[in-house]
Amino acid sequence: MTEQTIKLEILRYNPEADNEPSFGTFEIPYNEAWSLLDALEYIKDELDSSLTYRWSCRMAVCGSCGMVVNGRPQLGCETFLRDHYPNTIKVEPLANFPIEKDLIVDATGFIEKLESVKPYIIDAVDAMKANPAKKVKETPKNEIGTYNQKPAELGLFKQFSMCINCMLCYSACPQMGLNPMFTGPAALALGHRYNLDSRDHGSDERTEVIQDKNGVWSCTFVGYCSEVCPKNVDPAAAINQNKAQGAQDWALSFLMPRKGEK
Amino acid sequence: MSMTQAKSARHIEPLLWSLFGAGGMAIAFLMPAVILIVGLLVPMGILPAEVLSYERLSAFFLESWFGRLCAFVIIVPALWGSIHRVYHGMHDLQIHAGTGIKVFCYGSVLVLTIATVALVL
Amino acid sequence: MSRRPYVRPMPANWFMSKPAYRFYMVREASCVFNLVYGLNLFAGLWQLTNGAEAWAGWLALQAHPLMIVFALATLAMTLLHTVTFVEMAPRVMPQQIRKMIPDNTVKAAMFGGIAVVTAAIIGFTAMGAM
Structure with a gap:
């Protein structure tokens, strides 16, 4: 049995190497209990340690993990993979802010x-x-x-x-x-x-x-x-x-x- | 009045927004009925043409004070409300209208406002 | 590590990017219809002051098929304006009043008022001439 997977397209920007942001695609195991933040954590731990994003409380209190998910501004910790599966999830940093690196904006x-x-x-x-x-x-x-x-x-x-x-x-x-x-x-x-x-x-x-x-x-x-x-x-x-x-x-x-x- | 309030009173947006609000109210409450009668029911023959006869409407809108007020309230706030959105809509479309265009937009409506009063008097 | 924040430009067609933005632009576009219709009514008032013949000419314009289509479109846009206006109205009221009167009560009163005014205008206009 093949493992279920889900794709994430993440807008990446490395100020030391890139002239402009571009999307990077990651395919990760699908877990219906995972929030988007869990998915980002998996990518950072297992696939690309350079992925940069803000997070703290994981429970919609601290306000750190705001990002744009499929065009809608949302908290990463409140967004669940199961609400998007099997579709690809497109993740971008918050609009109307300068991008510092990847999903981190200048506040x-x-x-x-x-x-x-x-x-x-x-x-x-x-x-x-x-x-x-x-x-x-x-x-x-x-x-x-x-x-x-x-x-x-x-x-x-x-x-x-x-x-x-x-x-x-x-x-x-x-x-x-x-x-x-x-x-x-x-x-x-x-x-x-x-x-x-x-x-x-x-x-x-x-x-x-x-x-x-x-x-x-x-x-x-x-x-x-x-x-x-x-x-x-x-x-x-x-x-x-x-x-x-x-x-x-x-x-x-x-x-x-x-x-x-x- | 404090200094800060004096500073904030320097721009005219609160007045234009109030007129926009009055226009929004007038359009919401009056325009559906006006468009139904003038634009649809009478032209399509559902209501008889006598409903909008010259004798009837000129007596109401040009000779009674209530009628004059009605003409003003139907036409003028709607123009102020609409032009406000047109002007801000240009900003939304990233058309950078300068002071000249702003004066032209709101100024035209001011002229029409005065003209409306002149017409009914 | 050097900072080099990247500023994304606002796309010219930003309002096409989300359903919420598209709806906003349609709501705002209602003003174009209402502006033209307001000018049409102003012209009507003007023609009314110019005598029976001029008034008849303006009425004939209202019966032109294209004008009827425009009136239908304006009515549709006006109703969109009306609904969105009532939806927004309670939220603009002072917070002190909002805490006393529920938003839904205000909206219901406004929709009721609009229905009564619309019926009254049509009734008042139609009655005397029947």
Whole structure:
């Protein structure tokens, strides 16, 4: 009896030898329990030790093993050979990122965009430091010096806090490819997550990035980011809620006296 | 208003997007009925031609205030909503439209908006 | 080891590469039909102000077989717009409201509203002339 096998076509790029990426084909034993990550591990151990990819947790928590599988951005650990067998599986690095080597992409720009939305709680003291003219009502602290938060207040932003920074949404977003300056789905959703937090007073500090032309206004609601998100964050909703907010602020800026402006 | 908000208020996208939203709403709610009547039911004879008679429609759209408002709401938001997608569609097709094309696109619709008001008044 | 990151260019026909992108482009293309139809309605209003004869001429244009085909195509694209618009609408609403009203309730209310408005316009238009 011959062993069942499955073919993988993997986009390979070796920066020291190749001028451009090209596909390499591997035929490996088929095991219905294997994830794509297991298959890559088999290739690296048995067939080609130079195959390069990121992975860590193997359970869809760390967000390291994002790759494009048959055209769809997916986590390698969540993709199973049995869902593709007997067809060939085509594996590429995440789209819209520079390829560092094989399936590894350069995430530097992504990290910078994440940082640009100030993804941390800006409390009343910090908010007033940033803008002394602004009156901020401090959120009361409890007796042990932390903030209480009601389940409903948590529920408001919880969905947007589930992001694991796997970058699948950046790979899914054509606007990202058309305008690499676009802040992008995950970072804008993260900014929204902090803006919605009852402990946070930093929305003014995030406005410049979120409401910039390269912020939410570069989005055309393709919606594919939310489709591929492994954690149901729905970044498309986060972005478009900010467009509605921005439109409202834009209109109000004509009606309201410009208080606090130099 | 803080400095950051002042900075973000410098571009006009929030206004264009609001008009796009209004247009999307108007197209979704009104266009199916309008196209059915004007484009299909009357031309194909399913509804009698008197439905769109000159006397009837000119009295409604050109002489009643509700009719004038209807004419405006059917035509104008749909144009703003459509041109917004046309402009962004050019970006999707990697046609790099400069400021001139942008002004031409939205400017034309602004002209049509004013013309619509002039026509019904 | 030297770094030499490879940047893949965005293909000119990127939107053909995935069903989700193709659907997006068809959704966006609905605007071309609605733009032309909006211009057609504007022309109609203009002809209405030019008197009975001009109006009759515009009505005759609407009955041209090619125009009927265009109206059918526009209706189909408009319905695609309507469905996708309603699908997206609740997700654009402020999160505070979304937590109070389920998305499906908003969608049902919108589809219901569209049905009522469509019936009202057709009914109102048809009735007086029958």
